[in-house]
Amino acid sequence: MIFPKKINIAILLIGILPSMLQAQGNIPVQGKITGIVLDAETGERLPFVNVWIEGSQTGTASEEDGAFKLSGLDPGTYTLTASFVGYRQEVLEHVHVVTQKSTTVAFELQPTFLEANEATVTATRRPQSAKLAPASIGIVTSQQMEAKNIRTFDQAFDDVPGVTVTRSSGANVQAFSIRGASEVAGGGIGNRVLLLVDGRPALSPESGGALWNLVPVSSVERIEVVKGAYSSLYGSSAMGGVVNVITRKPPAAAQTKIGVNYGFYGAAPKSSEYARFNDFYAAQISHSRSLGRFSYLLDGSWKHNDGHREKSGFDLFNFYAKTAYRLNGNRNIQLSLNGNRIKNDTPATWLSRRQAYSVAEHRKDDYQDRREYNADLYYYALPNANVKYSTRFYYYQNYSKYTFDGDPGNDSSSNINFGKQSVSESSVRTQRVGNISQLDLYAGDRHFLIAGTDVKLDKVVGMPDTILYGRHRAFNFGAYLQDEIKFGEKLTATVGARLDHYLIIGEFDVTNFSPKLAWVYQLKKDLSLRMLFAQAFRNPSMAERFIKFEQGGGLRFQPNPTLKPERLTCSFEFGSKMKIGQRATLDVALFYNRYKNLISFRRLSQPLEPLLYQVVNLNKAVMQGFEISYRQTWDGHLNTSIGYTYLDARDISDNRLNDNLAYKVKHTLNVSASAKFAALSVHLNARYRSRIKEVFIYPGSEPDDAFLLNTKVSYQLADKHRIYLAIDNITDAQYEELERYRMQGRSFTVGAAVGL
Template identity: 25%
Template sequence: MIKHLLILCLAVPAWSRPLNTGFVRGRVTDQENQPLIGANVAVENTLLGSSTDEQGRYFIAGVKPGSLQLRVSYMGYETRLTSTMTLDSGDTLNQDIRLEAAPVLMNPVVVTASKHPQALRSSHQSVSVIPERSLSGRQIHMLQESLIPLPGVHLNEKDISIRGSSGFSFYNIGSRVALMIDGIPVLTPDFGGINWESFPLLDVDHIEVVKGAGSALYGSSAMGGIVNIITRKPEPGDRFSFRAQAGIYDRPHYEEWKWTDRILHYERADLAYTRSAGPVGIRAALTRRVTTGYMENGQAEQWNASGKLNFHKNRLRLDCYAAWMQNREGGFIQWLSQNDPFRVPPGNREDEIHYQTLNLYGLAHWTLSSKWGIRFRISALRSIMGNQLTAYNPGAFKPGLSLGTEIQADWIPHKNHHAVMGAEIRRDLTGSQYFGNHEGLNLAVFLQNRWRISPGLEATLGMRWDTHRILGEKEDHQINPKSGLVAHLGENTSIRASIGSGFRAATVFERYIEADYAGFHIIPNPKLESETSWFADIGFHQRFGRRAFIEICLFESDYRNLIEPVIDFLGTIQFRNTTRARITGCEGSGEAWIGNLLRVYGAVTWILPRDVLLDQDLPYRPRLTVNSGTDLYIGPWRLQAELRYASRVRQVSINPLDPRVPLKLIAFRLERQWRDFIFQFSLNNAFNYHYTQVERRMGEIRNAAFTLIYSGRSDRQPNFSGQPRI
């Protein structure tokens, strides 16, 4: 039976191909005629496309005769739209394409804002892209550090806030930013939190960050924005790569704060292997991370393993991905005192947190014709938090399980329209002695159309209907519309505007938690309602040739029923729908090359995060953040200096009398490339600046790290690290 089904699955794509079609083939190379492996080639205004093999060759079948254009994209190179060509029925069109390396990110293809591939400058929503080379170039230790340079994005320790959407909550509870892997939500089913450590670092191809509510396509939790991690595909041929990093922490600046004679350090090693043969490709990755931390009880041990299987034949593409993570780390809630800030109170010295997650998904893309495509996915997320808030007790939490399936259809009814429609079902199972056993069910349907009104004007209109229910409680229905407009005022200038709504359903943890932890008594609130938001933004993008760009965006978000932990004067915490908030702000970013030696980049964000009811700032939101840096390239060397600044937060929730300072961090990085190897050295928090982002939790002190990267095949890559050279 299974054999017959397989034959049917493989045969149907071939049947579906009309006979009166032609073929397009060719080779994609860089300016030195070297093949670009894995470049995307798409027939414009259709769903047909291919990616290049080890020799840079591509082949697209089933192309409708007539005039056509190809859109070719590759991260680190300028996306190119070919001139119009003509294809006759049954013919094969040969078209070799040469791409120019782009020193700044040039209009890459993104998939998150509209749930289908589109050029970045056609996106109606503000999207930032972090290419893999930026991850390795900044010598990050943890994945979330890669998000720091983005405009509008602020990290409060591990909590991400996009345009002021979030403040701080322990364990990232109730994130207002949806984390996705290849478009599949991976927030933990019980805490609704982000676990940044869930994936090996070498799995990341690039990261797309959508700013503003994304609930019109992605539902709950995407009310502040979306972080979508796009994993690497198995590559043609075979390739082994690794990255090893070892770092050492300095002592605190003040001798009286020194708390140990031990050498405090951190290490991580990442390995990856990829191989493709014919239509099948595999990829595997392994990570080991160990740290003593820079404060008492800051130790962590982590393992990651992942595997990806890819099958691509004719118009059918199957992707299966599995990522497993085990992490064991010490718990540091609050310091002992400001005169002993690197120690925990004696009662918390044994606190440990154990995490285990398993992410699985299967994705099938089936291009039925140049106008119709279907995408089907099934996914499962199993996550368990093994700490018990009070003392080690492995049985306190049951694994949280989230099972999801989604079907999506892409339809191009006319060359000026691209419609996306689909349905999603998700079932969440959670259990803990702290919040009981609960089962949640989420159903949703969505629809979006992108309409090219004229060659320089595009409009997007979409909507999603969600029904969310925790069994035993009343259903919650949400309708979230969005619309957007993009105007291209020339090849280098564009303006876009968008408006939409978002929501976040209260998590099981927020509704039902009852526990005592670190002196706080947490009580349940089953009557919590969903948070909702409206946002509007308008953005301007200007490119100056291939060497510079600036982007400016104004935005406003209005939040209702914000769920915040409310601490009364007895130290009792309850999650409540307390606040109505309005966040107004602007962000600007830019990048420029001066000659071939110097690159400067920066991002500035200013927000006014007002709690409308209390007439004060929302807690843990700095009004001004600045991230800027410069790269100096000399021969094989690259020297980078980077500044991170965040103004002093005006409101905090727990200890408002504690002294607070702005965030002022400076890092220096040095890099040298030699054959397939890259040697890196970084000095982070170079001036040993002491700060807290959250009361009584000291930020990372000065540390230095050495990183070695073996890329396996750098001769065919534009540049593994840093920016591609002109």
Template identity: 25%
Template structure:
């Protein structure tokens, strides 16, 4: 493998040199079709990254800046919660302070979060907290559904969410905004940008302050305190670009953010203070060059770091009850090359790179580091304007787990202007995370404890000797050194245009996972709460269908709707029920215990079979008025296996199905320099104590002042 890595970059550069000598006539229709993918007015395109969403044959979604502004969204989770097939879920392992995304049944650990093509870090319990990211400086959000590991790497088994900040600056402008609402929520934004040297370079800066008092969605049990804690956060970002000439540019960006939360909690006994501090920083440097008319090269370095500290102190005696420190950082170096040969309807995209990841728990005996390396290549072939196909591979290596080759393929067929078909196939590979292997975490608000699989025996023995573990169950014998997870994803669908104003989309997906790392209860704590660890599940299948509809009634009034049907289950559970295995053989019903059947198995927890969305957007440009109405539905989903038979059955604890409605109105004044906004989230005020991060009705109002009117995108 070392020989292959050392040869790949010279091969790419040799390809670039050879293509520079190739003839340059664009004679065939297929070549002209490929050329339309380029941005003709600027060789640097609209994104730093050579990997773009247009190169995907998997289902994709682009959320525009206009949609974000009209909806009045403030944080990333607020944008994504209203999209078809995407569910926002709380991360109880982080004390309800974070929310993650679920995509086509994949939980947050399998969805890669990027900013301008570079990965974010800070997954304390596998979950990336979407509420950390403000959207004040976001130009658009790109979503890829399904395995994208062949281009994006091991964390993209379930999909990719790429947050694109403003890429091009054509004139000096600045804005300031302030919003205030329910739960004493305050959201303040400042941004400014300016080109210089006749647009050879630009610089842009932005900052955000966000504060909320939190809320309590569990008043029946939580006597004092909040299920969604109060916090204050700051974030700032700076971005710059310098164009040496029409072929070469240098881009740099840095983002820093911090959040602090402090509160008092009481469930009726042993009240305590809960303190959390976290900060993260992301920095990148990109050198991009149009090496020839047909070849583009990109070299980049990226650093990201995340640091968090949580302490829980008993009020009555000041004793430190819990302390969780975690630090993670990643250094990554990558070289990309894109080649578009003349006279051939082909595009090649390849790259090589390496990264170094380190994890540290200060005050503990855990200090880990892993190095990774990767190489990928994708080819795109356009037979005609009606047919396009892609195929590629990616090799990911890891110092702890070796490597794996992931393959991908896809096709797009457009027999007419009003009908197109799309299909994709992809593999994925994901090593276990630090938390799954080694971390010991106790959620003091819920009482449960999670121990990593690689040190379970040692740490469980220590806790049992300390008197905190009451019993370790027999299934703990299944805990072993974790295997990497692998997946195969298939997506297929069509798009139909009925007239010039209506579009229909429908598709089906299936994801087969091997060695899925599952969180499983393996014992009982002295306080009656659960003891968890991680166990590989041999076979998991998630399959379903998605459908969408868009109708532009007028240029200023648009409707859209979407639906997802999902079936997610562990095949081993189904087999065990059929085989009448001891733990899976019975089910406890209101009428007593009876033999179980496969129909009793509802599926994986926290997955709804039915999800839907509805959106209506209206604008009146002459009046400077706009309005947006959105609705989401999520069907019931399994929450807790109360009879300990190893799966969620129809008699366990479920979160009931619910619908949430949102409305927002905005008005521009003073020649579009002033924008007023009013919004109401969760109009019906729906809450559930099993959904600790779902607030009740929220009113938000605010204004934004544009010092220089922005150009239309």
């Protein structure tokens, strides 16, 4: 039978319609979740991590490269959990799955324990295993700080090989030096070490000095000390190294810590004719907690110290807050707020070597009042398994007031070293606004790229300008790029460079380039070799250029606004890290640093004339030496360490007076031991520093060598409660770190720490 044409088409459509409907039913309506699992401390990808969807039987395990995939998921919102032995379980909520699309997430698992030297985030601006870092790394953990009697933050570094801290009193750090890098000039001037708090710069805009009082000591998780030239990543301030203070992460359960202590100084030698009793006490409290995707940390402390001698007392109030919120599985935001106020005596030199605990009458009414505030907003995201980007905005503000005539009845006419005192007080106001943005990229199996920008704007007002800096504004823009290249399983090379442009608005500008080449060779599983070659620079601070009077030492200066940037033309290190058996590690490093235009201080006045100095550029200098660090664990009850640094620092300028560089310590030795017997813990540490051959402020008063011995005994009352007794400078050694500033003798401290 022959049907009309229209009827044929209708029959055909009716025949194929069921097949079309069946095919449409086979179109995928599910979505999938892909992601990666990382170690939050080292940044390494974690294989074989269990990942599952809460409330279902759906799950998987990460591959050897840390990647995982969950397919065939109906559209909706899911909660993912990742779990692995030795790590804290992590939960990601509100993970949205869309039809025919892939949702990307990232887990960052926090280790349940962290051994010293296991990880670092500072050496390459990303998390990595410390044994793979292309530089010498010193790590101080919270457990190590707890074992020692840390009253001020600078004391945490007394056992770190290669680090020398120079103080004029307990609250005044004159210099923090890594392998001799920094100068000793007061107020942080001449600092060549960058201080970071959770990756945020913490340096004074006017002097470049580290802001030690901004560190919340009781909330420190660990401190990383990276030694060597690091301008290729961090710019001007990192010419001599980087210190990064990492605060602890809030636990899942609420945690409150309360600490109190009281102590006193032993009697001064009778020959000093100083008989005053001086004590000190402190209280601190911290609280932290995680509530789902939100976590917070609050920390407050108060410290009072009479000082061990005249004009060395202080009161310090500190507050720190950190909050974090996980927007979803791969986006995070963190806000930190920090403030402190310190009211302290202005340090003053001794009356004489015999009367080393007393100062001149006209210095007894000199005081300092400093207020510092800091805010930091940090955002980072991992849009996929190969990319991470982050940005950080920060703000810093400081107001410092210096009083020279606090007691009108006290004649202060000699306070400023030249003629009649012209002012009774001075002040410094500073502000800094900055941004650091960075992109991390895994470019295949061999390359890990980092690119970033670093911008900051400074404002400094030092008044009156007859003795201080006056009004200045500065702007700095830096851009850096680094590639970490893997050549097989054993060899990793790092190539990087940074370009900086610095401008003191309307007065001065300069551009600097800082390259770096490094490699790490894993000779064996427990033995690695490393090499670092770099060039670095440091722009003179505003204080160095424009200073007319240094408040702490009462020294007059002739300004030198034409100072050139310091240049580290060759920084070289060759080192090795090895594990000996299961319980010992040895690190050895040789270093060589050659400087050009090194900034130092020259005395212009002649003998019997009022003291007058100027900040100048030396022509050339060399600092070289070697460093050894050894750590041993004995049966889990005893830990020992020893570190030694030899420093050969020389002025090699053509017009030099001699070969010596001022304030350089040739030999430093640190030894420590910690033992635990049930609830009782005992810590003993000793340090030695050799005699300083040359000083520039008071020639003829060079500090002698010093050997110090300290101990601390702790008893654990319960799981979170302990009491302790500490004795510092057991032998009551009489010594100076800075000429004519006698340091503390023997002291005793008792304290208690309570956990809730």
